[in-house]
Amino acid sequence: MATVRLSNISKTYPNGAKAVHPTSFDIADGELIVLVGPSGCGKSTLLRMVAGLEDITTGELSIGERIVNTLDPAERDIAMVFQNYALYPHMTVGKNMAYGLKNRGIDKATIAAKVDTAAQMLNLTEYLDRRPSQLSGGQRQRVAMGRAIVRDPALFLFDEPLSNLDAKLRNQMRIEIRALQRRLNTTAMYVTHDQVEAMTMADRIVVLNGGQVEQIGTPSEIYRAPASTFVASFMGAPPMNLIPAHYNGNGTVAVGSLSLPIARPADHKGEVVLGIRPEDATIGGTTPFKLDLIEELGANRLLHGTIDGNAFTVNAPNDDQPLATDLTLSLPNDTLHLFHGESGVRL
Amino acid sequence: MTDTTLSMPVQVAPRGRRIRLSVIGDHFVLILGALFMMAPIYMTLTTASHENLTIHREGLQFLFGGELLNNFDAAMFGQGGFSGEITGMSMLKNSLILGMGFALGKIVLSMMAAYAIVYFRLRFATFAFWVIFTTLLLPLEVRIVPSYEVITGLGLANTYTGLIVPLLASATGTFFFRQYFLSIPEELVEAARIDGAGPVKFFIDILVPLSRTMIAAIFIVMFVYGWNQYLWPTLITTDEGLYTLVRGIKQIRQSLAESNQIPAYGQAMALSIIAILPPVLIVVFLQNWFIKGLVESDK
Numbered sequence: 001m002a003t004v005r006l007s008n009i010s011k012t013y014p015n016g017a018k019a020v021h022p023t024s025f026d027i028a029d030g031e032l033i034v035l036v037g038p039s040g041c042g043k044s045t046l047l048r049m050v051a052g053l054e055d056i057t058t059g060e061l062s063i064g065e066r067i068v069n070t071l072d073p074a075e076r077d078i079a080m081v082f083q084n085y086a087l088y089p090h091m092t093v094g095k096n097m098a099y100g101l102k103n104r105g106i107d108k109a110t111i112a113a114k115v116d117t118a119a120q121m122l123n124l125t126e127y128l129d130r131r132p133s134q135l136s137g138g139q140r141q142r143v144a145m146g147r148a149i150v151r152d153p154a155l156f157l158f159d160e161p162l163s164n165l166d167a168k169l170r171n172q173m174r175i176e177i178r179a180l181q182r183r184l185n186t187t188a189m190y191v192t193h194d195q196v197e198a199m200t201m202a203d204r205i206v207v208l209n210g211g212q213v214e215q216i217g218t219p220s221e222i223y224r225a226p227a228s229t230f231v232a233s234f235m236g237a238p239p240m241n242l243i244p245a246h247y248n249g250n251g252t253v254a255v256g257s258l259s260l261p262i263a264r265p266a267d268h269k270g271e272v273v274l275g276i277r278p279e280d281a282t283i284g285g286t287t288p289f290k291l292d293l294i295e296e297l298g299a300n301r302l303l304h305g306t307i308d309g310n311a312f313t314v315n316a317p318n319d320d321q322p323l324a325t326d327l328t329l330s331l332p333n334d335t336l337h338l339f340h341g342e343s344g345v346r347l
Numbered sequence: 348m349t350d351t352t353l354s355m356p357v358q359v360a361p362r363g364r365r366i367r368l369s370v371i372g373d374h375f376v377l378i379l380g381a382l383f384m385m386a387p388i389y390m391t392l393t394t395a396s397h398e399n400l401t402i403h404r405e406g407l408q409f410l411f412g413g414e415l416l417n418n419f420d421a422a423m424f425g426q427g428g429f430s431g432e433i434t435g436m437s438m439l440k441n442s443l444i445l446g447m448g449f450a451l452g453k454i455v456l457s458m459m460a461a462y463a464i465v466y467f468r469l470r471f472a473t474f475a476f477w478v479i480f481t482t483l484l485l486p487l488e489v490r491i492v493p494s495y496e497v498i499t500g501l502g503l504a505n506t507y508t509g510l511i512v513p514l515l516a517s518a519t520g521t522f523f524f525r526q527y528f529l530s531i532p533e534e535l536v537e538a539a540r541i542d543g544a545g546p547v548k549f550f551i552d553i554l555v556p557l558s559r560t561m562i563a564a565i566f567i568v569m570f571v572y573g574w575n576q577y578l579w580p581t582l583i584t585t586d587e588g589l590y591t592l593v594r595g596i597k598q599i600r601q602s603l604a605e606s607n608q609i610p611a612y613g614q615a616m617a618l619s620i621i622a623i624l625p626p627v628l629i630v631v632f633l634q635n636w637f638i639k640g641l642v643e644s645d646k
Contacts (some may be wrong), residue, residue: 053537075541086534090556100542
């Protein structure tokens with residue numbers, strides 16, 4: 001249990017490639033923060049720098065009260081769960097969990113007690129004498145969790161821990177990890193490329209793109225007020241519709257020949273990008289929409305089509321009614337997001 | 348091997364399956380091949396069961412005679428050589444020391460070399476590896492004169508050290524271990540680092556147990572290779588007390604032939620059988636490990 005503070009942490013590889021631009025944020029005690037972004041955005045590098053597996057080029061990292069920049073991973077009081085579990089294949093589940101404690105010179109009785117507690121917590125008691133290869137993917141992931149728990153660390157680090165599991169198990173483990181982290185009240189840093197995982201698990205999300213932080217906020221902040229077109233299109237499924245438009249400062253946005261009123265005026269005049277979440281648009285209104293394709297999702301259906309030649313998706317409740325190709329949509333003005341035409345920054 | 352987790356599926360042929368002609372053909376070829384390979388060993392054994400005189404007069408024997416035990420007894424426990432100091436047992440001991448020392452030494456050395464090359468950020472690690480690898484082009488036979496010079500210069504002639512150490516550097520072993528280490532996932536190293544395992548602990552606690560099938564496979568190859576060494580032991584051991592079986596067999600026969608006696612053919616044949624046995628036994632008993640080491644990674 002500790003607060004973690006990253007101040008101006010950056011990573012430049014010896015070949016000059018900048019993986020992470022100076023980044024600063026704090027993780028509060030007991031908070032689970034999710035780093036999310038497309039592959040190559042630097043989220044894993046950032047996590048590995050916190051873990052001590054990667055050198056920090058500039059900046060200062062503190063876990064608890066200590067500055068840990070130069071400490072070995074083992075001395076940072078952290079535990080990490082890897083994507084491919086990284087269990088020692090030749091050791092039993094029990095020994096896998098005990099290995100870190102053994103190396104710290106903790107006496108056997110204490111280790112056994114800790115391993116037992118963790119195994120009970122994770123329903124692994126009957127598997128303690130098995131080897132990782134005799135376990136299923138979900139069980140292995142739990143062993144990896146157990147190995148992290150027994151160390152009773154100040155900080156949990158998760159490096160895409162669920163991406164090797166199938167979809168159903170992933171949902172289940174997501175809940176288990178979240179519940180466990182809450183229960184232990186241990187600060188955690190969680191890396192994923194899956195925005196659903198990020199939205200469902202995080203206390204706060206850090207969205208990264210190209211080694212830079214695009215936005216830091218709670219899941220609902222990120223969803224309600226994405227800071228840029230990148231965040232808008234990355235977070236949310238299906239992604240937000242982004243349409244190039246023109247804003248002349250008089251309270252309406254022009255999309256081709258259409259004119260849409262906006263709720264609050266913006267400072268920037270000229271080229272803008274108009275963003276509308278698929279679930280915010282409803283059928284029946286004044287905006288003409290040409291329907292091309294329907295994707296059935298069960299309770300909902302996705303209507304793919306165009307508004308004035310721009311691709312547009314609507315997430316509508318499924319009422320099993322056939323739809324004409326020429327529809328009208330209502331786009332409530334308080335759900336419209338405006339972004340700068342060039343920089344993509346929210347206006 | 349209680350810790351085997353991925354047991355090989357045992358193929359059980361369903362009973363009453365029709366035997367196809369091709370199967371018969373395959374087995375015919377296999378049996379013929381086996382017989383062809385086994386025949387010399389059989390003849391060695393049969394010949395070892397006759398008196399020297401019979402062998403001297405009639406050549407190799409195809410049927411068993413009555414002297415088998417006597418010949419083996421004489422070969423193993425009878426005094427031989429110029430000095431009369433060596434027995435089959437002492438040569439067997441020397442051979443085992445050479446085979447074991449050779450195999451274990453090579454494994455330890457090449458494993459550590461591979462460990463250094465793969466896991467440590469050495470300057471020129473790749474270059475070092477290729478330098479080691481090119482020593483494959485310089486087997487002992489090529490560098491035998493300088494090697495001999497060095498070893499005698501160090502006063503190591505006629506010692507076990509002199510016998511074993513010059514043969515220990517192994518590019519093949521280093522290569523195999525390097526390839527194996529490269530296939531071990533990076534995360535395992537990182538997990539061990541977070542678990543507080545330093546370089547030595549990681550090597551002993553993680554790498555060595557993980558490589559055990561690999562070690563067994565290389566041990567087999569290297570033991571047989573070391574056991575069969577002939578040229579280097581011949582050069583470096585002039586003291587009969589250090590003779591190995593492989594070179595001793597010839598020596599016994601030769602030394603007796605040079606005096607006006609009938610060579611001890613029977614004993615030589617008996618020693619040949621003894622010399623064949625340990626490598627065969629090792630391969631027979633460790634073949635499971637050998638195959639696992641080559642095909643299975645167990646990661």
